[in-house]
Amino acid sequence: MKKLILSIFLFLLLSSFAEAQSHFPSRPINLWVGLPAGGSADVLARALAEASEKILGQKIVVVNKPGGGGTVATSLLKGEKPDGYTLLLTTDTAITRAPHMMDLEYDPFKDVDHFMIIGKWKTVWTVRADSPFKKWSDLVEWAKKNPGQLTFGHCTASSFYFGMVKISQIEGFTFKGVPYACDAPTMTAVLGGHVMVGGGTAAPYRSHVLANNIRIILSDEHIDYVKDRQYTFKDFGYNFEVPLLAIILAPKGIPESVKKTLEKGFLEGMKSETFKRIAAEQEISIVAMTGEKVTDYLRKVSGIYEKLIKDANMHKTQKKQ
Amino acid sequence: MERHNLYSSSLLLAMASLICYKAYRIGLGRPDNPGEGFAPFWISFVLALLSAYLLFGSYLKVMKGRGGPIGVATWRKPVYLLFLLFLYAFLLRFLGFLAVTFLLMLFLLYSFGGESLRKSLLFSVLISFIFYFLFARGLQLPLPTGLIWDYLKPG
Amino acid sequence: MGIAEYIIYGFSVATQPENLFYCFVGVFIGTLIGVLPGIGPTGAMSLLLPVTFHISPVGAIIMLAGIYYGCQYGGSITSILVNIPGEASTVITCLDGYEMAKKGKAGIALGVSTIGSFIAGTLSIFGLMFLAFPIAKFALKFGPPEYFSLVCMGLVILTFLTRGSMLKALMMALIGLFIGLIGLDPFTARPRFTFGFKELMDGVGIVPLVMGLFGVSEILINLEEELTREIYRTQIAGLYRSLKEWVSAKWAIIRGSIVGFIVGILPGGGAVLASFVAYAVEKRFSSTPEKFGTGLIEGVAAPESANNAAAQSSLIPLLSLGIPSNVVMAVLYGGLLIHNIQPGPLLLKEHPDVFWGLVMSMYVGNIMLLLLNLPLIGIWVRLLRIPYKYLFPIVLLFCIVGVYSLNNSIFEIYLMVFFGFVGYLMRKFGFEAAPLVMAYVLSPLLESSFRQSLSLSGGSFSIFFSKPISLSFMAVALFLLLFQIFSAIKKGRMHKSSF
Numbered sequence: 001m002k003k004l005i006l007s008i009f010l011f012l013l014l015s016s017f018a019e020a021q022s023h024f025p026s027r028p029i030n031l032w033v034g035l036p037a038g039g040s041a042d043v044l045a046r047a048l049a050e051a052s053e054k055i056l057g058q059k060i061v062v063v064n065k066p067g068g069g070g071t072v073a074t075s076l077l078k079g080e081k082p083d084g085y086t087l088l089l090t091t092d093t094a095i096t097r098a099p100h101m102m103d104l105e106y107d108p109f110k111d112v113d114h115f116m117i118i119g120k121w122k123t124v125w126t127v128r129a130d131s132p133f134k135k136w137s138d139l140v141e142w143a144k145k146n147p148g149q150l151t152f153g154h155c156t157a158s159s160f161y162f163g164m165v166k167i168s169q170i171e172g173f174t175f176k177g178v179p180y181a182c183d184a185p186t187m188t189a190v191l192g193g194h195v196m197v198g199g200g201t202a203a204p205y206r207s208h209v210l211a212n213n214i215r216i217i218l219s220d221e222h223i224d225y226v227k228d229r230q231y232t233f234k235d236f237g238y239n240f241e242v243p244l245l246a247i248i249l250a251p252k253g254i255p256e257s258v259k260k261t262l263e264k265g266f267l268e269g270m271k272s273e274t275f276k277r278i279a280a281e282q283e284i285s286i287v288a289m290t291g292e293k294v295t296d297y298l299r300k301v302s303g304i305y306e307k308l309i310k311d312a313n314m315h316k317t318q319k320k321q
Numbered sequence: 322m323e324r325h326n327l328y329s330s331s332l333l334l335a336m337a338s339l340i341c342y343k344a345y346r347i348g349l350g351r352p353d354n355p356g357e358g359f360a361p362f363w364i365s366f367v368l369a370l371l372s373a374y375l376l377f378g379s380y381l382k383v384m385k386g387r388g389g390p391i392g393v394a395t396w397r398k399p400v401y402l403l404f405l406l407f408l409y410a411f412l413l414r415f416l417g418f419l420a421v422t423f424l425l426m427l428f429l430l431y432s433f434g435g436e437s438l439r440k441s442l443l444f445s446v447l448i449s450f451i452f453y454f455l456f457a458r459g460l461q462l463p464l465p466t467g468l469i470w471d472y473l474k475p476g
Numbered sequence: 477m478g479i480a481e482y483i484i485y486g487f488s489v490a491t492q493p494e495n496l497f498y499c500f501v502g503v504f505i506g507t508l509i510g511v512l513p514g515i516g517p518t519g520a521m522s523l524l525l526p527v528t529f530h531i532s533p534v535g536a537i538i539m540l541a542g543i544y545y546g547c548q549y550g551g552s553i554t555s556i557l558v559n560i561p562g563e564a565s566t567v568i569t570c571l572d573g574y575e576m577a578k579k580g581k582a583g584i585a586l587g588v589s590t591i592g593s594f595i596a597g598t599l600s601i602f603g604l605m606f607l608a609f610p611i612a613k614f615a616l617k618f619g620p621p622e623y624f625s626l627v628c629m630g631l632v633i634l635t636f637l638t639r640g641s642m643l644k645a646l647m648m649a650l651i652g653l654f655i656g657l658i659g660l661d662p663f664t665a666r667p668r669f670t671f672g673f674k675e676l677m678d679g680v681g682i683v684p685l686v687m688g689l690f691g692v693s694e695i696l697i698n699l700e701e702e703l704t705r706e707i708y709r710t711q712i713a714g715l716y717r718s719l720k721e722w723v724s725a726k727w728a729i730i731r732g733s734i735v736g737f738i739v740g741i742l743p744g745g746g747a748v749l750a751s752f753v754a755y756a757v758e759k760r761f762s763s764t765p766e767k768f769g770t771g772l773i774e775g776v777a778a779p780e781s782a783n784n785a786a787a788q789s790s791l792i793p794l795l796s797l798g799i800p801s802n803v804v805m806a807v808l809y810g811g812l813l814i815h816n817i818q819p820g821p822l823l824l825k826e827h828p829d830v831f832w833g834l835v836m837s838m839y840v841g842n843i844m845l846l847l848l849n850l851p852l853i854g855i856w857v858r859l860l861r862i863p864y865k866y867l868f869p870i871v872l873l874f875c876i877v878g879v880y881s882l883n884n885s886i887f888e889i890y891l892m893v894f895f896g897f898v899g900y901l902m903r904k905f906g907f908e909a910a911p912l913v914m915a916y917v918l919s920p921l922l923e924s925s926f927r928q929s930l931s932l933s934g935g936s937f938s939i940f941f942s943k944p945i946s947l948s949f950m951a952v953a954l955f956l957l958l959f960q961i962f963s964a965i966k967k968g969r970m971h972k973s974s975f
Contacts, residue, residue: 030463037522038800038807043814046526063463063884064522068660068667068677075674102667105674151932157665178620178931179663181924184799184806185743191797194619194932203813207798207820274529281816314664322906329905333647340654340669347668353935357661357668360923361654368650375643399696403897406692409876410889426869433699434865444866452873460523462881 024084024258025058032063034070034090040282044246045089047278052269070094074249075105077112082251084258087115092245096302100309101157101316112249114294118270119246119284122202123160125218126190136218136231139197143173150175153195155182160199162308163242190214202283243301263290326379330372337369417467422449486832490840495535502539503841506546507848513554513562513871514687514878517547521807533815534829538837540811544804545597548747548784549845552589553856556582560691560871564682565747565783567690567913568755572768572775579771582857584721588773589780590849591722596733596781597842600788603737604835612796615741620928621939625949627922632956634914636756639769642964645911652912655680656919663927675887684879684888685916688895689909691875695868696900725777728758732781740786741793746802747783752914754782788838795819795831
């Protein structure tokens with residue numbers, strides 16, 4: 001038994017060979033992704049890692065830690081060492097929406113650093129090509145005449161849903177939300193005519209819009225692939241924001257010098273052709289916001305969503321129906 | 322099997338009743354908008370009924386003296402392994418993949434396999450290093466490296 | 477261009493040396509991943525995503541797809557040899573495959589699994605070539621009520637799976653349904669039955685569930701006895717005898733292929749559900765259903781053909797509609813997007829090289845897999861000679877690494893060990909795990925389609941019976957259910973062996 005314990009100890013000692021750290025980054029950086037592999041955020045993260053590692057001079061390893069729309073990864077991030085070797089790319093769900101809907105193990109504005117915002121997904125409202133709603137105004141008119149009859153397919157508790165809530169408040173109509181498991185199933189429901197209108201990110205619809213199976217009747221900003229006249233929020237005087245953002249979070253308290261190095265690396269990487277091309281294909285507008293502004297902006301967005309979540313009766317403090 | 326059924330059905334009945342109650346508390350919703358508790362409620366409700374049926378039937382048979390005893394003698398090793406595996410998962414974060422894998426392999430070979438200490442040591446070192454190089458280096462899987470080493474490092 | 481020209485064109489794309497190389501790399505990695513228990517295709521494919529930044533789009537997609545269907549070939553090996561599934565989609569192969577191995581027929585079982593996979597692969601490539609677009613159009617008719625009725629039919633089919641007591645099988649199915657509901661509510665995104673674990677928000681993963689219930693529990697059971705497990709006769713049967721057995725399974729292979737092809741198109745199901753349904757259907761068709769689970773060759777041939785057919789047919793919604801129907805397809809979708817290829821109705825027009833190149837490369841890949849796997853059978857069978865005391869720690873370690881790598885989360889290891897314990901108890905107390913797993917797979921679709929339907933209909937149940945497709949599924953489900961109850965009563969199974 002003595003021998004056994006001694007050998008264990010020796011082995012443990014051997015496997016802890018020391019490694020001197022002089023400057024940042026001296027070893028690979030872990031970029032977590034709070035969403036599953038293959039998704040839009042994952043592809044964006046991999047493109048960013050690929051472009052930025054050349055500038056930072058160290059490998060950036062993309063690690064998927066999916067769960068609860070990024071909230072699981074954010075809770076885990078809270079416990080990581082703030083040395084700049086662990087970062088999290090996720091959507092703003094974990095900061096601006098989920099905390100209003102469920103009890104989480106972290107405070108979105110106290111427990112993590114809001115490192116940067118890198119992009120914003122373009123949001124579209126779509127109908128099938130043979131829909132009687134030729135224009136957005138047709139839909140609004142019909143929905144006003146038939147209260148609660150408009151069926152709207154969307155991703156559960158997403159920015160698209162709360163965007164629709166906001167619009168319905170402005171226009172004064174009511175609708176029936178039918179939640180699907182995000183983009184692909186929502187698109188299926190629109191294509192199959194199971195819902196009258198669907199909401200989601202712009203990229204998956206490209207092929208069907210170009211094949212004239214689906215029409216985009218409203219979007220929050222200009223969509224490059226749409227050839228016809230398009231209607232955006234501006235055309236209807238919707239001057240509010242319901243964004244879906246790609247953000248990078250970090251454990252609280254990263255040294256300033258490390259922060260500067262990372263910022264520079266990522267900002268340079270975002271200027272690369274690969275990153276620009278992949279962001280464009282995913283219909284993501286590149287944002288590149290850093291520093292104090294990020295927290296201020298997220299706080300504002302969080303406030304917008306908190307109100308809408310309460311209006312939709314989905315706030316965690318509200319009694320369920 | 323009758324005595325087995327008596328225990329398993331009691332456990333399932335208790336579990337199902339608990340879920341049923343919880344689901345009811347969560348809320349069943351309305352017909353046009355079934356709530357979060359709707360599906361769990363009905364699923365556990367039917368499960369409770371079936372468990373009760375099984376419980377009743379096996380109770381009758383055990384009463385008639387038809388249930389054999391349950392042996393516990395063979396449970397020692399499986400329970401021991403389960404304990405080791407939980408310990409493995411627990412220590413993984415602190416000691417890192419290489420170290421805990423080595424320890425697990427050592428225990429499995431030494432105390433389960435009945436190998437000599439020398440042989441067990443050799444194989445454990447071999448297996449843990451092969452796995453480490455295959456997955457952490459070869460496939461670039463981010464296996465835990467162990468928090469403890471971060472603190473032991475100078476600087 | 478007519479279809480023949482497209483096929484020739486596809487072949488010319490697939491047989492370019494570069495693409496042949498990527499195809500081989502894909503199927504080779506796939507086979508390896510399939511063999512290793514617990515390690516699935518999703519991880520390997522997402523790891524290779526950045527690599528594909530630098531190679532041609534056709535090559536990239538050929539390689540990624542190769543990993544997925546290559547996996548279906550390798551997955552059955554550990555199922556048959558050590559009763560531990562290599563993939564979630566080869567769980568059901570354990571039932572008869574392992575029994576065959578015990579009888580010294582491991583070689584025949586491995587052979588029928590490879591040949592079945594090959595035939596199924598070939599058949600579904602034809603399906604893919606000629607039917608992809610019409611089928612995709614038809615699939616769009618499936619809204620929430622249709623899916624609900626379809627899942628109800630699936631639940632009835634599930635009752636065919638069981639060998640022992642029907643009552644206990646139903647209880648397990650209900651538990652499976654419940655486990656499938658754990659996680660964020662699909663309508664309100666509020667955590668439900670997560671027992672305070674944040675990691676359970678996205679639900680219980682299928683890999684830790686399956687690896688625990690089947691893999692870890694098998695090891696636990698084996699540990700009860702001394703580790704000098706008998707070494708099964710491992711000689712490979714003569715070619716003639718093997719051939720005779722393989723030919724006898726031809727209808728099982730064809731039925732399995734058809735079932736797999738159809739199930740593979742449905743969302744969420746993929747290869748896992750296909751293998752379960754194929755096994756259940758095969759049992760229903762069989763003249764000796766009571767022999768299933770005792771080492772019947774049909775019990776290996778049908779699910780192994782089905783999972784490969786499903787792996788290939790699940791490409792249909794992705795390629796023709798741009799809709800990824802399961803996690804693996806989502807990764808493939810990501811791979812296409814990286815190269816600015818938008819799968820969907822325009823794929824044929826915009827990128828004929830991708831569509832036809834991929835389809836034809838799958839044919840080439842299946843031939844490669846056949847040539848790769850048949851000679852390997854002899855080597856795999858020899859694995860059985862490794863003493864169990866060395867084999868089980870290594871297998872266990874693969875399971876651990878596999879479940880960890882899913883989400884890079886230690887929690888998944890805990891979950892697997894927990895289900896290992898549950899599976900052990902279930903075996904001790906005479907409960908089967910197969911109905912539980914199948915119900916678990918169906919559960920999320922069952923609930924969300926039910927709630928979506930009622931939300932659309934305003935609370936009226938007539939929505940399930942007023943649409944022709946939905947109504948016919950309901951009718952078939954009812955018919956099968958009555959038939960099942962009737963035959964159970966006739967055999968006295970409901971009463972005799974339920975207690």
